[in-house]
Amino acid sequence: MPGTGGETRLKRSLTLSDAVAVGLGSMIGARIFTALAPAAAAAGAGLVVGAVLVATVLPVDLRPAIGFSSFCVLLYYAVTNLAACRLKPGERLYSRVLPAVGLPGCVVLAFTLPLESVIAGSLVILAGLVLLRLHRRPAEEPI
Structure with missing residues (x-):
């Protein structure tokens, strides 16, 4: 009308x-x-922090972070399988076959992730190894 x-x-x-x-x-x-x-x-304040995190993450593509995280977790599992392979028979819970198959499986899966995830994960692991080496270096004697 x-x-x-x-x-x-x-x-x-x-x-x-x-x-x-x-x-x-x-x-x-x-x-x-x-x-x-x-x-x-x-x-309380955790609600505000959570809301800020959600507002920050929503517009961002998280796929690179997920790939990076997957690479690091798979390398961690590979190291765990390597350690399980090195256990003595009395210390092992399962057969040595399980970690012997898991170790190459984790490595193969880790390196089939997107290249940027592999590079970023490798750099972070390398930086961690360098920091570990520096931390374990004995302190120099004072003059």
Whole structure:
């Protein structure tokens, strides 16, 4: 219905189904709020930190981080399998076959990840090994 000055006026109508939908929506919304309010109060500043983290992560593509993490975890499992292979028979829980198969499997899987994940993971592992070497170096004698 055109009004004065070229404005369009909307017809005001509220059917029973509209009223029920509004009523149910407000009840459900109120229930969600009252259910979450105690948890939010208990979380305190952690809730703000979580919201900031979510807001930071949402617009970012996490696939490189997931690939990097997968590479490092697979190398960790490879080292664990190597250590399990070196256990004496009395120390082992399972046959030596299991870690002997797991070790090359982890290495193969790690190096089939995207190249940027392998490079980033390798650099971080290398940096960690260098820092470990520097940390274990005996201190020089004072003059």
